[in-house]
Amino acid sequence: MSSLSLHPPSTNIGNKDNGTVSRYSMQDFLSEDTKVEIVPAFDCPTLSFISCDYGPFIAGMSVPVPLWLAVELRKQFRCRITPPPWLCESYLTEVLNYEKDPMNETFFTSSEHPSNPDIQLTLPYHYQSIARVLIDVCPGDIERVKSINVILQDIDFLRNSKSVNILKRLSLSMDGTEGEEVQRNFNMRSGWKGMEVQEFKGVTVKMLEGVRGGDGEGRGEGRGGRGAGNDGRKEGRRKFRNERRREEDGMGGDETPTAKPGRKPTGTPTIDEDGLEVAQIEEGEELEEPTRQGAQRLRRFR
Amino acid sequence: MSDLIGEIDSNLFGGLNSFTQPSSSSNNASADFNADDDDSSTSSNQSAADLSGDYESLMQAWKNEVASPSLLPMDEDVVTTIILLLKNQESLTSRLASSVSSPTTALQLNLYRIELDRTKYVLADYLRTRIRKIERNVMWYLRAYPDGYDYQPNPDFDQHDAESPKEIKTMYMSDKELKFARGYEKLYEKHMYTTVLQHLPETVLDDQPGLDFNLRKLDDARQNMIDGPKEGGYVLGRCLRNGVEWQGEGDWEDYKKGNMILAIFGDVKPMVVNGDIELCP
Numbered sequence: 002m003s004s005l006s007l008h009p010p011s012t013n014i015g016n017k018d019n020g021t022v023s024r025y026s027m028q029d030f031l032s033e034d035t036k037v038e039i040v041p042a043f044d045c046p047t048l049s050f051i052s053c054d055y056g057p058f059i060a061g062m063s064v065p066v067p068l069w070l071a072v073e074l075r076k077q078f079r080c081r082i083t084p085p086p087w088l089c090e091s092y093l094t095e096v097l098n099y100e101k102d103p104m105n106e107t108f109f110t111s112s113e114h115p116s117n118p119d120i121q122l123t124l125p126y127h128y129q130s131i132a133r134v135l136i137d138v139c140p141g142d143i144e145r146v147k148s149i150n151v152i153l154q155d156i157d158f159l160r161n162s163k164s165v166n167i168l169k170r171l172s173l174s175m176d177g178t179e180g181e182e183v184q185r186n187f188n189m190r191s192g193w194k195g196m197e198v199q200e201f202k203g204v205t206v207k208m209l210e211g212v213r214g215g216d217g218e219g220r221g222e223g224r225g226g227r228g229a230g231n232d233g234r235k236e237g238r239r240k241f242r243n244e245r246r247r248e249e250d251g252m253g254g255d256e257t258p259t260a261k262p263g264r265k266p267t268g269t270p271t272i273d274e275d276g277l278e279v280a281q282i283e284e285g286e287e288l289e290e291p292t293r294q295g296a297q298r299l300r301r302f303r
Numbered sequence: 304m305s306d307l308i309g310e311i312d313s314n315l316f317g318g319l320n321s322f323t324q325p326s327s328s329s330n331n332a333s334a335d336f337n338a339d340d341d342d343s344s345t346s347s348n349q350s351a352a353d354l355s356g357d358y359e360s361l362m363q364a365w366k367n368e369v370a371s372p373s374l375l376p377m378d379e380d381v382v383t384t385i386i387l388l389l390k391n392q393e394s395l396t397s398r399l400a401s402s403v404s405s406p407t408t409a410l411q412l413n414l415y416r417i418e419l420d421r422t423k424y425v426l427a428d429y430l431r432t433r434i435r436k437i438e439r440n441v442m443w444y445l446r447a448y449p450d451g452y453d454y455q456p457n458p459d460f461d462q463h464d465a466e467s468p469k470e471i472k473t474m475y476m477s478d479k480e481l482k483f484a485r486g487y488e489k490l491y492e493k494h495m496y497t498t499v500l501q502h503l504p505e506t507v508l509d510d511q512p513g514l515d516f517n518l519r520k521l522d523d524a525r526q527n528m529i530d531g532p533k534e535g536g537y538v539l540g541r542c543l544r545n546g547v548e549w550q551g552e553g554d555w556e557d558y559k560k561g562n563m564i565l566a567i568f569g570d571v572k573p574m575v576v577n578g579d580i581e582l583c584p
Contacts, residue, residue: 027369027584028584031362031366031584033421034362043407043410044407045407045410045411048411048414048415050392050414050415050418051358051385051388051389051392051418051419051422052358052359052418052422053358069417069421070414070417070418073413073414073417077410079410126541126561192561192563193539193563195583198539198583202539202583205537205539205565206536206537206538206539209537209565210536210537
């Protein structure tokens with residue numbers, strides 16, 4: 002009947018790593034409660050659902066309904082969906098231009114309505130899911146749907162690479178006190194939407210846990226409550242810093258490969274980042290901006 | 304073991320399963336039921352309009368529960384109300400089904416069923432997620448919340464005011480979940496005893512006298528064998544309203560609605576519980 006029964010949302014707690022976009026996910030399920038306007042082609046009295054009452058449906062009169070209901074009606078050719086105001090070419094082009102600009106480190110937040118400057122338009126939290134469903138189900142109801150589809154894909158691509166950059170910076174700076182700062186920056190500035198959360202949540206969380214020294218330190222933290230958690234975090238950071246220093250010392254003398262196994266226990270994606278950084282310092286090449294900051298910090302620690 | 308789980312499951316979801324057998328009274332009523340009848344539609348309208356907030360609460364609770372590493376407080380009222388609403392809607396649907404007269408009625412029926420499926424799925428997944436968490440740390444939860452409640456000292460406690468409670472009571476496990484947890488713990492202990500513990504020596508002598516401990520006991524305090532939920536992990540959340548004040552360490556600026564939050568779960572748990580932040584599954 003609905004797509005729900007065929008593809009149950011993935012709510013597996015532990016496993017968030019697979020960033021497949023094509024799968025019906027929990028984000029899609031949640032997005033289906035968003036309200037959209039439809040123009041019904043049938044008459045029907047008010048429908049009383051568990052969530053809310055919708056209707057009455059009078060042919061030709063526009064009425065707001067949740068997305069799942071709109072999609073179901075549209076599949077039976079009983080209504081026409083009015084695309085939400087943000088799903089238009091001019092607005093999305095504006096978003097794309099903002100995301101394209103290398104000066105903009107943050108994500109697009111809001112702007113004026115293309116036809117009415119008094120209304121501030123924001124992309125809804127689940128905009129990727131909503132757009133995909135609408136483009137799949139009712140391409141005929143959206144103007145210039147092909148070009149919109151291309152623009153949406155470009156935006157997704159740019160946002161993804163921006164997210165990766167944010168994560169890189171986060172991972173490079175989590176070892177010192179600046180970690181707190183960067184984390185706050187992340188909190189204040191990143192406008193992640195549903196799909197980004199789905200794709201990057203697993204790797205972010207694992208990365209940060211690794212920086213804290215994830216092997217077994219989280220054990221029994223629940224008992225001590227928050228205090229114990231913070232202790233664990235500091236402990237992890239100290240450990241991480243010590244390891245870095247040891248590595249630097251090893252490098253200062255002759256090249257000892259023994260430093261490598263020493264880093265092993267952190268066991269996280271950051272290692273790749275970090276290994277790269279170390280290699281660059283070793284060769285004395287021109288450093289990238291974040292890497293240079295990292296090197297300065299290391300010097301300060303010594 | 305599976306018997307017990309099955310039994311508890313049917314206790315928890317009993318309300319849902321029984322929907323498929325509508326009561327005889329509703330069948331009788333179906334004879335004079337008309338979809339366009341004003342009386343019937345207004346009465347059900349009222350109940351739905353009054354209680355629509357419960358659906359939102361359930362969705363919120365579901366999202367938070369799926370994303371959080373440990374059990375969150377449960378609002379039993381929401382669950383009971385949703386079960387009642389589901390029952391109500393199910394009987395309405397079965398009455399409609401027995402009197403399909405026009406294409407409009409068929410459409411209504413179809414839409415009602417889709418929504419029933421969705422809500423049932425959310426409710427079932429919410430309860431199952433909770434059960435999964437209880438199963439994972441059953442011994443810890445039973446020791447942290449022996450009667451299903453968490454008691455915290457009330458900061459606004461006033462000695463002279465007879466009304467003010469000394470402790471704030473928060474429900475973490477409902478009666479049915481508590482019953483399940485107790486049964487599951489018994490089975491778990493029995494299983495551990497037969498497979499491992501009975502082959503171990505009864506006591507191990509420590510270097511210092513008087514500190515020997517029992518290897519065959521799972522919950523020996525000195526061995527720290529009971530794992531708690533890991534609240535030290537990071538979670539992603541979203542601010543639900545402007546000006547949420549940070550309660551963790553460090554001077555964090557106030558947040559705006561819709562801001563992303565990346566923080567340690569233990570730090571933000573109080574804000575999740577009082578509804579300032581939602582977790583992103």
